[in-house]
Structures are given as C-alpha cells and as structure tokens.
Amino acid sequence: MRIGDYIKKREEEIMNYSSSYFHEIVKIIDEEILAFEETVTLKLTSSYRVDVSLYLCQMAAQKFAELYEIFQKESDPIIYLNSKKEDFFKSFAISYQGAKSATTFADFLCTSLNSAICDAIYEKTAIDIVNVMKTEDPAFNGTREKLEINLLIHLAKKENFHKYMDYIYNPSYSMAEFIQQRINNYCLNKRNPQLNKFLHSHLNTFKDLILCAINDSTRVVEDKGSNVSLWLDEFCSRIGDNLYLPRHTLSSIEHQEVIGIKLIKEAVSDSLGHVLDDLERTFSETDLDPFFAKPHEILFEQVSGCMKQCPFCKAVCTNTIPDHDGEHGTYFHRPLAITGVKWEGTNNFVIDICSSIAASDSTFISDGKKIPCKQYRKAGADYAKWNIQPSTFPQFYWKWFVCHFRNELETAYQGVFEAKGKIPHDWENVSRDEILFLMEIDHMYKLRDEILMEIEPIYKLGGFRQKLLTLFSPQSSA
Ligand SMILES: [Zn+2]
C-alpha cells in the first residue's frame, strides 16, 4: 500500500522521472519488511526481499514510464506546440474565412466546452454516488463497526483464503477493494444502471445553463456594439462557477471581426447540439474509468478511519478519525491463530481470542524479552497505544473461519491445531450459511431477543432456536 501511495504522490506532482524514485521505493520496502519482522517471530530471507523488491519495482517502472510520457507532453515545447497545431489552424481559418468564420469560431468554443462539461459532470457524479452510498448502502450508512461486519459478510460469501489474508495483512487494500466492488454493483448494474441516470441528469442541467448563457451574452453584447471579445467575457462569466473554462484559453479566437453576434449565437447553439449528442452517446456506454476522482477512492477516504492494527491479532481500530487522539480500540479482536501466533517452543497455534490472552496470566515474547500479557503496553510503541477490551463481536464467525480454512492456516504458518491449540468440537457446528444469516441481521447482538421472538414461530424448530441461543450466548463470545 505504501508503494502505491508513493507512486500516486509522484503522479500528482507531474515531475519528470528521476532514478532516485527507485532508491526511495527500495528503502520503503526495507522499512516495511523490518516493521513486519518486528511484529512476528519469523525472519524473512534475503531472496524474499529481492523478489518483493523486483516485483514492486517492476510495477513502479510501468507507472513511471506513463508519468514520463505525460511530463514530456506537458513540458516539451515541440510536443506542446504540436498539440496546439489544431487550435492555431482554427484561429487562422477564422481570420481567413471572413463571413463563414462563425462556424469555425463555434467549433473551437464547443470543443473547449466539451472537455469542461465532461470534467464537471464526472466530478459532480462522483460526489452524488458517494452521497447515495452513504445514505442508502447499509455498509456505509451506519457506524464503522457496521462497515466491518459488512466486509466480513462479503469475505465469507467469497470463501477465498487469499482474500482473507489481504484483509488481515493489508486491511486498507481489502477495504478499498470491497468499496469499489460495492460501488460498481450499484453504478453499473445492467438492469438498473444508476451511473447513466446521474450523468444524463447533469448533462441536462448543463445544457440549460449553457443555452441560457448564450442567449444572455448575445442580448447584453448586442446592446453594447456586438464585440466578439466582449461576448466571450459575458459567456465565460455566466458559466464561470459551474464549468472550468478559463477566459484566457479562448484568446486565439477573441480578435475575430465576426459577422454579427446573432450569427455567433446560432452557430454556437448549433455546434453545442452536436457536442451534447456526442456526450449523450458517450455517457450511455461509459463506466467509472474516465473519472479523475474515483468515487471509491473518495468514499474510502471518508469511511475508512484509523486503520491501525492490533499488535496481537491485527484487527483494525474502529475509530472513525485517522491519526486520532487517545488509544486505539476495536470490538473485533479474534483468535491469535489467524495471524499465525503459536505457543512458545511449539508449533501449536494459540486459538484463544486476543482480548482473553491480553487479560490472562500468559506471557509473550517481544524483541527477545518475555512480557506478561496483562502488561502488554510495556512491549513498545505499537502496544502502548492500544486499549484491548473484551471483544463483543460474536466469535462464531472466526470459529467457522478457523475450521473452514484449517489446512490453509497450517500450511501458511507452518503450525498445527494440536495440544493447547486443539480446536474444540463445538467450533465445527456452525455452517457458513448460518453465519451469513446471523451476520446479515442488522445489529444482531443488540436485537437478539426480538430476532428470536420473530423467527421462532416461522421456523418452529426447537433445535435451531437452541443453536442460535448458544451462538449468541456470552460464553460463546468470550
Ligand atoms: Zn487484537
């Protein structure tokens, strides 16, 4: 994630490529690997470092090649002048054509309007999408905890171990991917394409605005002696707050002695019609790729919050403010086996939940020192900032996860669920569908009693009710 952020930062700066970028990337990778090794008891080999560095540098090289091209386009005078060739030609044509020049003038203006309209509509639509997601999507219209529960439901539905590893070790990436998928499902749904609705609605608004600006500018300028430059001044000031069309970008067409302002009005209205028809066709087929500010990135910024991870189980802090004051905390602590923690001197996993271990008389090893779990804050900065409270999140979710991915966990961490790490029999009683059913009931633990009263007459299954009661019981969450 940090490499992605680094590349993005360079892209935003639009500077020329420098070979020092790769030195900085390798430095970040080294820091990340070192920080990772401090949190676990294993040591990564140097060939692993080389492989990771090569992979990430290769990815960065592609991005930097694109960056270099963009920089060249914007900074090289020959390339820049070449890109303006068409503008200069149109300007010349306007002077040369005399009375016919109204059409050329209108084409030039509408070409500039085209990209300004496009940018403005994408920007407004991105904000609309984010606002709708935040009011209508149950994953984003409640607390940070509710978002986490929805992400866990999403992962259980996928049943993919690698996606869970992303969630545990790269939670920002996992959440960004979840948000993007959620937005795509909403916007690009073939039966109900919401994206098209937003785009077309804004297009209609801009159409009215520009036609109004054309009419008003013509009326005002006719009274003042039909000057083209003045018409452009009036026009730009009328659309100024809604569209980015700087007046100076139109300077090449402002000195034309055009043939009457009425002709300009007709030609621009006519040319605008073609531009709007083209945009309508483009919007009917587009996805979110052309958006400069992507809705999923904006939404991620707004809902992700702190994202610091518990030093024991890697659960993410649920504070909604990044870099917040005070201590980190979460309701979502989980069994330590999920992050590969084992009992000292054995390869038996620790299946106890992180918050129980933090309150127990056990000890753990940090930087080669034995530290009582109850005094975990003494183990360094990452530990000192955490307030590890008992988890209120029902643990049946992680019990299902451990049983379902038992083999994958054993392979990934080279450990076994034996002796003190033996999985209790009752962990295997819960199926994925039962978990999904229980998780999808909004605020399940708060509404437990009402839910049971509602569903009992429907199911009339004593065993099912008993099972639910067991799953929700405090012992089950401890
Ligand atoms: Zn934890």
Ligand SMILES: [Zn+2]
């Ligand atoms: Zn926090």
